[in-house]
Amino acid sequence: MKLTAIAIDDEPVALAVIKNHAAMVPFLEMKGFFTNAFDAIDFLSKEKIDLLFLDIKMPDISGLDFLSSLAQPPMTVFTTAYSEHAVKSFELDAIDYLLKPFSLIRFMKACNKAHSLLQLKQQHVGAVNKEPDYIFVKSGYEQFRIMLDDILYLESAGNYVNFILNDRKLMSRLSMQEAVELLPAASFTRVHRSYIVANNKIERADRSSLYIKNIPIPIGAAYAAAVERLLDL
The missing domain is CATH 2.40.50.1020 (LytTr DNA-binding domain)
Incomplete structure (x- = not known):
C-alpha cells in the first residue's frame, strides 16, 4: 500500500533533505515539493494525498495557519527548527513533529506511523462498508x-x-x-x-x-x- 505525500517548506535545502529521505522509504510516494504554500493549496484542491510534511515558520502563512485552513486536512507531520510549537501542532492532530535537522531514521519513524494509521483507516472503512453475514x-x-x-x-x-x-x-x-x-x-x-x-x-x-x-x-x-x-x- 502506497502512502502519497507532498512537502511544503520555504527553504529549498529543507525540501531537498525530505526528497532524499523519501527516496529511501519504499512505500512513500512523493507527489510534489512546494516552497510556496499557496501553490500547495491549489494542488490540494485538485489532488488527494495521504500525508503532508509541513514547515511551521514560513513567510506568507505559518504551517499552523495553513493546516487550520484546510477543510479536510491529510495526516500531517510538522517539520521545523523550533520546538516551541510542538504542543500547538498536536492540538491540530499532527501525527508527528520533526525537529530540524532530523535524521533518516527519525524521518522513517514518522513515515511508518503514518503508514500504519492509513492501514488502520482503510481496514475500518472496509469493515463499515462490508455487509454483515x-x-x-x-x-x-x-x-x-x-x-x-x-x-x-x-x-x-x-x-x-x-x-x-x-x-x-x-x-x-x-x-x-x-x-x-x-x-x-x-x-x-x-x-x-x-x-x-x-x-x-x-x-x-x-x-x-x-x-x-x-x-x-x-x-x-x-x-x-x-x-x-x-x-x-
Whole structure:
C-alpha cells in the first residue's frame, strides 16, 4: 500500500533533505515539493494525498495557519527548527513533529506511523462498508442469530414467516415485506407473494417453479420479471 505525500517548506535545502529521505522509504510516494504554500493549496484542491510534511515558520502563512485552513486536512507531520510549537501542532492532530535537522531514521519513524494509521483507516472503512453475514430474528420471546448462508428460503404462514434453514426451521412474527427489508437485496429475491429465496441456493428452474434441494418454490406472476432478471445473472 502506497502512502502519497507532498512537502511544503520555504527553504529549498529543507525540501531537498525530505526528497532524499523519501527516496529511501519504499512505500512513500512523493507527489510534489512546494516552497510556496499557496501553490500547495491549489494542488490540494485538485489532488488527494495521504500525508503532508509541513514547515511551521514560513513567510506568507505559518504551517499552523495553513493546516487550520484546510477543510479536510491529510495526516500531517510538522517539520521545523523550533520546538516551541510542538504542543500547538498536536492540538491540530499532527501525527508527528520533526525537529530540524532530523535524521533518516527519525524521518522513517514518522513515515511508518503514518503508514500504519492509513492501514488502520482503510481496514475500518472496509469493515463499515462490508455487509454483515448474519441477521437477528425474533422467535417467541428470544432473538436468534441466523447466518445468511444458512437460509434456503422464506415461506409466509399467515401472520408469520418461516425461515427454512439448512438444518432447521425458525418461525417469526413478520410480514413478508418486513422480511424483505431484513435481508440484503443482493442475495435474496421475492419470487412469490409467499416466498423469498436465497439466490445462491437455487439449483434449477422451469416455467413455474424454482427448485432448492428439490423442493419446488412457485413463481408468482407478479414476480416473474424479478425471477427472469435473477436467472440471467
